[in-house]
Amino acid sequence: xxxxxxxxxxxxxxKLSAGPLSTGDKWFFRxxxxxxxxxxxxxxxxxxFLSLKALPALQNQxxxxxxxxxxxxxxxxxxxxxxxxxxxxxxxxxxxxxxxATPMAISMAYLIVFMLNSRLAKVATTLVDLLAALPSVIIGxxxxxxxxxxxxxxxxxxxxxxGWIPIFQVENPEYGFRGSPFIAGWIVAVMIVPxxxxxxxxxxxxxxxxxxxxxxxxxxxxxxxxxKVILPTASGGVVGGVLLGLGRAIGxxxxxxxxxxxxxxxxxxxVLETRGGAVASWILARFxxxxxxxxxxxxxxxxxxxxxxxxxxxxxxxxxxxxQPWRKD
Amino acid sequence: xxxxARPAIQPWRRANKKRIWQIVAASVxxxxxxxxxxxxxxxxxxxxxxxxxxxxxxxxxxxVGFSAxxxxxxxxxxxxxxxxxxxxxxxxxxxxxxxxxxTEGAKAISWQFFSQNNxxxxxxxxxxxxxxxxxxxGSLLVVGITTIVAVPLxxxxxxxxxxxxxxxxxxxxxxxxxLSGLPSVVSGxxxxxxxxxxxxxxxxxxxxxxxLIPLMLPTVARVAEEALKLVPADLRYAALALGAPNYRxxxxxxxxxxxxxxxxxxxxxLARVIGETAPxxxxxxxxxxxxxxxxxxxxxxxxxxxxxxxxxxxAPSQQRAWGAALVLLIVVAVLFGLARVLGRSxxxxxxPTNKKASK
Numbered sequence: 001x002x003x004x005x006x007x008x009x010x011x012x013x014x015k016l017s018a019g020p021l022s023t024g025d026k027w028f029f030r031x032x033x034x035x036x037x038x039x040x041x042x043x044x045x046x047x048x049f050l051s052l053k054a055l056p057a058l059q060n061q062x063x064x065x066x067x068x069x070x071x072x073x074x075x076x077x078x079x080x081x082x083x084x085x086x087x088x089x090x091x092x093x094x095x096x097x098x099x100x101a102t103p104m105a106i107s108m109a110y111l112i113v114f115m116l117n118s119r120l121a122k123v124a125t126t127l128v129d130l131l132a133a134l135p136s137v138i139i140g141x142x143x144x145x146x147x148x149x150x151x152x153x154x155x156x157x158x159x160x161x162x163g164w165i166p167i168f169q170v171e172n173p174e175y176g177f178r179g180s181p182f183i184a185g186w187i188v189a190v191m192i193v194p195x196x197x198x199x200x201x202x203x204x205x206x207x208x209x210x211x212x213x214x215x216x217x218x219x220x221x222x223x224x225x226x227x228k229v230i231l232p233t234a235s236g237g238v239v240g241g242v243l244l245g246l247g248r249a250i251g252x253x254x255x256x257x258x259x260x261x262x263x264x265x266x267x268x269x270x271v272l273e274t275r276g277g278a279v280a281s282w283i284l285a286r287f288x289x290x291x292x293x294x295x296x297x298x299x300x301x302x303x304x305x306x307x308x309x310x311x312x313x314x315x316x317x318x319x320x321x322x323x324q325p326w327r328k329d
Numbered sequence: 330x331x332x333x334a335r336p337a338i339q340p341w342r343r344a345n346k347k348r349i350w351q352i353v354a355a356s357v358x359x360x361x362x363x364x365x366x367x368x369x370x371x372x373x374x375x376x377x378x379x380x381x382x383x384x385x386x387x388x389x390x391x392x393v394g395f396s397a398x399x400x401x402x403x404x405x406x407x408x409x410x411x412x413x414x415x416x417x418x419x420x421x422x423x424x425x426x427x428x429x430x431x432t433e434g435a436k437a438i439s440w441q442f443f444s445q446n447n448x449x450x451x452x453x454x455x456x457x458x459x460x461x462x463x464x465x466x467g468s469l470l471v472v473g474i475t476t477i478v479a480v481p482l483x484x485x486x487x488x489x490x491x492x493x494x495x496x497x498x499x500x501x502x503x504x505x506x507x508l509s510g511l512p513s514v515v516s517g518x519x520x521x522x523x524x525x526x527x528x529x530x531x532x533x534x535x536x537x538x539x540x541l542i543p544l545m546l547p548t549v550a551r552v553a554e555e556a557l558k559l560v561p562a563d564l565r566y567a568a569l570a571l572g573a574p575n576y577r578x579x580x581x582x583x584x585x586x587x588x589x590x591x592x593x594x595x596x597x598x599l600a601r602v603i604g605e606t607a608p609x610x611x612x613x614x615x616x617x618x619x620x621x622x623x624x625x626x627x628x629x630x631x632x633x634x635x636x637x638x639x640x641x642x643x644a645p646s647q648q649r650a651w652g653a654a655l656v657l658l659i660v661v662a663v664l665f666g667l668a669r670v671l672g673r674s675x676x677x678x679x680x681p682t683n684k685k686a687s688k
Contacts, residue, residue, distance in 0.1 A: 028576035029493055035485030039504045039550075042543055046515065049522040107415035115412065124416075126669065131423045133665045135604020136513075137632045138654050141639055142426045145433075145647070150375075157376050190422055197419075223404030244510065251512025253607040254632075258639060280514045284607060295525065302518035306511070313510035317503060 046306060054300035056293070057081055065300060071264050073286075073294050081297030085266040087304065089181065089276035093256065094249035096185025096271055097192055102242055104189070105196035110226070112197075113204040125201070132194030136255040143187040144258040151183040152176055155272045170272045179261025182271040184278070187259050188252055192245035199241030199320060203234045206326055237323030243316030247309045253280035279305050348397060355389035386410050427658075434655025437648045443656070447617040447629070452643040461653045463619040464634040467534065470623045471613070471630055472603055474538035475545055480595050482542075483549030487594075490550070491557040492565075492579060502554075509547035516543045517608030524612065532614055534623030537630070540608035549598040556590020557583065589671045596668040600661050606632035631657045 058065055061082055068082030108128060112121045155177035162168045170177070177183070207230060215229045231238075260281055267276030277285075283298050283305075290298055363382040367374050390410045394402030437456055446463035489495070490502055520540040524530045530539075560583050568578035584591075609630055615637055616627035631653055638650035 022574040024576050025574045028574075028579070029489075032485045032489035032493065033495065035482050036489035036501045038482060039486065039501055039508060039546075042508065042546070043504060046511075046519045046543070049519055049526070050515075052526065053522040104415045104419050107412045108419050111412050111416045115409070127420065127423060130662070130665060131419075131426075133600050133661055134426060135606070135632065135657060135661060137604055137606040137635050137639075138430060138658060139426065141635060141650060141654050142429055144639060146425060146429045153373060154375050157373060190426075193419055193422075221398070221401035221405045223408045224401070226408060247510045251510065251515070253512065253514040254636065280512055280607070283514055283518065284610065287611060292525070295521075299518055299522055302515045306515045309510050309512055309515075310507055313507045314503065316510075317506040321503075 043310075047303075050299050050303040050306065053296055054303045055296075057297040057300040061297075065297075066304060069264075069266050071297075073290075076291050076293055079293050079297065081294065081300070083279060083282065083297075083301050083304065085264055086262075086277045086279045086282040086301070088266060088268075090250050090278040090280065090305075092267065092269065092271070092276065093181050093184045093188055093260075093278055094246050094252075096181060097188030097249045098242055098246050100186060100189035101193045101196055101245060105193050105241070105245075106200055106238065108193070108197045109200035109204050110230075112201050114230075128194050128197050128201075131190070132198070136191065136252065139187060139190060140255040140258045143183075143190075143255060147187065148178055148183055148259060151186050152178055155180060155182050158182075159272050167269050167271055169270055175274070177272050177274065179259070179274045180272050181260070181267060181276055184256040184260040185271065187255050188249040191252055191255055192248050195248060196238075196241045196245045199244065200234070200238050203237035203241075203323060204230065206324070207233055234323075237320055240316050240319030240323055243312055243319065247312040247316060250312070251280060251305060251309045252278075253284060257281045257284050348393070351393045351396070355386070355393045358389060359385040383410075383414065386414070430651065430654050430658050433648070433651035434658070437652025438655060442652055446619045450617065452641055452646045454645060456645055456648055456652075459649075461631065461634055461649075461656055463617070464629040464631045464653060465656065466619060466621070467628040467630040468603060468632070470621070471534045471538045471609070471628070472541065472599060474535060474623060475541040475602055476595070476599065478538070479542045479545040479598065480549055483546050483594065483598065484553045484591060486546070486550040487553035487557050488579065490554050492575065492583075505547050505550050508543060509551065511543055511547075513544055513605050514607040514611070516540050517611030519543070520608070520612045531625070532612055532627075533625055534613060534620070534628040537609045537613040537628075538623070540612045541602045541605055544605055544608070545598045545602045548601045549594045552594035552597050553591055556587045556594060559590060560586045593668045593671045596664045596671070600664040600668070603660055603664070604632055604657055606636050609633045610636060631660075 057079075060079070061068065064082050066082075066087060067084050068080075069084040070080045070082050072080040108124070112124050112128075116124060156173070158168050159170050159173050159177070163170070163173075211229055211233070212225055215225045220228070256278060257280075260278060261274050262277035262281055262285055263275050264277065264282075265275050267273060279301050283301055286294065286298055359382050362385060363377050366372055366381055367377050387407055387410055390406035391403045394406030396402075398405065439456075439460075441458075442456070442460035443465070444462045445458070445460035447459045447461075450459035486501070486505065490498055490505075495501075517540050520530070520536050523539075524532060524536060530536050564582050564586065565578050568582045569575070573581070609632055613630070613633065614627035615629045615633045617629065620626060620628045634653045635650050635657065638646045638653070641647055641650070
């Protein structure tokens, strides 16, 4: 292509162009841009196929699909499918998870960046990343056999001593607290601590050291530097990280499927009460015996889940990217 | 006007011996107190930790802080104690997961557990028979097909994000990042909706691998992009200035330099999908025999194996779930460890690269 023969006296004046010149380059960029457009294609395909399948259920139920609270699959010709309680349950569990995980994740990030020496910090980072790499089915297994009895104990203590607070009230404490959103929230927290930690750590470690040293030199203490310097400058990124965690928590499926005892009933916020559920777990639970008509409702539930997580994740990513200007190319 | 003589504070000096003993005492005494209380009164350990250990720890640490730095030491002590307590709690959770999988799983592990399948196994069959061999093969096949599709695609995306001058690059990056939060169950439902809408696809290992692609792709693309970004742009410009077209600059200069980073992307992508369960449950029927055909019929995989034995009420079946979890954990740990080792050499990478480029 670009080889010119040696005998030629002067090369022909090349056309100046910003685009790729050789055919090889054209194909190179063409292939990669096709690959890149696959990201859009994938999102579009998921939306189209799920919508197609979800349409009957959505048409049948209308807006009540999201806000209603009846799921009656008894009569296959006249199904009532509304996921209100499950959707609210997903949000409740995710909220509990985020409330538990955020302090732990910020502490962990603070410890890694500002308190440990570099060797220990590396070890701690590796351990947190390892926690992130654990498959959710293993967390579910651990949650089912090991963590549930422990958390059950915690829940009974909370109920015993703080039961006067409405959210810790339970109608029948003698039945135990297994399968409550509280325990599922803990499991979700275990899953999202590494996500929030890694983003917070990244933001903390890129903070202007001069700012921190200046504050210390002016007589600031650890606490005042943390409150007045570190948190205000890092808050954007931390909020983004927390939102990412929230998105993950809402979509979490298998880990809480076993821990959670689903009852199709709205649980407004009595976190220790074994009532309520989560959309993803509901899909998994109903899927086995679902008829084609009911599957349509489950697809619609998946569609709602997808749209919610897509919105939360996009907002979170925009915030995180804005908080990390050093990652721009 | 005279100033009262103040003791010279020397913040640059390391903590003296007295202070170290104070700190040790402040950390150990509450633990001893709590331990004694739990043993003597039988109070619940969790309750004791929150009601006795943490407050006494805070008070003692504040005393030490106050004696060292005056009033500002109080807040510092609280911050340090809470930070260490919460971080230690995270570590306890992680170690609890690892410990329980290792100890419970080890009871099920034997050579035959790796090599045999579960054809003649019922819920109560003792652990001397049957194993996860078929599930290991199934997992390898399913994840292998996913890898063949997702890794070249993800790396191409990363190339696009780092090499091209396109204007919609940021949009592509945003969508890819948003995809990384795709709930795994939705990915499964997506493939299931394709399966139920026609005859193109049946429930099979292949369908399951398709369901894993949207989950693996964002991870591979992100890590590969980071790896490609680490290669100094000057190398690429030098190659282009020497007259190389973009694709040769990529294949001959950037690719060799970013090789270990791209392998890291592959490994982290594998670690991400090898344990995915929900998509497999929706798109693949599990079975007890060995199946080598990913395009037809049922197939067992490690995650679905754990899933199906997890809630069994029979002790041997529960042990099988733990054993399979240990196998899965080992696979993930190996992938993760390899990725770490390869990722570590990142900072050293520019040196050999320069040599290669100057040849």
